[in-house]
Amino acid sequence: MNELIGILIAAVISWLNFVLIDTWMGLPERPGVKGADVIGRDIKKRGGDLAGGFFQGNIVCSPDASAGTLLASVGCFAIGTPEGGLIAAVLVYFGNRLCADPGYAGTSGALTITVIIAGASFIGLTPAMFIVGMLIAIFTIQGLYHPVSSKLLGKIAQKMGRYTEIQ
């Protein structure tokens, strides 16, 4: 497969993987730690959405599905599929515990992307494409413009019934 097309497909898959898992796991519902609360309220002050802000704050403060997706991709690239992804899942779990997070989102994200990478290898997508794709995916959420990305995350949270009740 053409490398650029592969990266584009991998970016879309990675974006859906981590956003859907994180939203389902309730990252927009509440800030897990004080830092996530501060980030969420700061994004809201700048015209963003509070639930989306909590989502972004939680991503920054502990390993969630985005970290799991990236680390599992790196693991599969460096060690092999699926061993690298399984090892990454364990390491993400320990990281979650260290960051005072129960740990479902990161570990689940690592395991799902490992299955996806193993499946996508049959159509020519490599773990390296998923590494670049995940970097692009997280850049669209955290790197471009927080107010817009937080509103999008807030709408997804509303549709999945995970919107925050905090004012």
Added chain:
Amino acid sequence: MNYIVYIIATGSALILSLLLKQPLLPEEPKRQSWTLSAIFPTAVLALGFTAMIAKLGYLTSSYTDYIIALAIGVITAFFSKFILEKILPRPAMPDEVSEINQPIEKLPGNPKPSEKPSESDKVSEVSKPDMSSKSQEESHE
């Protein structure tokens, strides 16, 4: 990749953790639960540890692999039940959202910055050096 090794490791870890009276799944809502259960994290840890052992080259595609897989499952179950909480304990943090959202100065133990020190505080501050001087005198005597 030998799938049977992974199945044996995960299965033995699951069965033994259930025998050790760990719940199959944490209580609801699962995503906010700190309870260690048979499926999460014991089975996930068993998968990861098996992958580590496989990549370190200890699995040699013979019947001994199954014994190694069984040992990984048993060790993981005991690790999850007895050791994990000691190495990585639950954090002592507030569970309530209202407590998280309190301003820092309202949290227990942090006085409000606008508050002036009360009379009793002043007295105690003044009396502290006296006490220490008294105790010093006593120690000299």
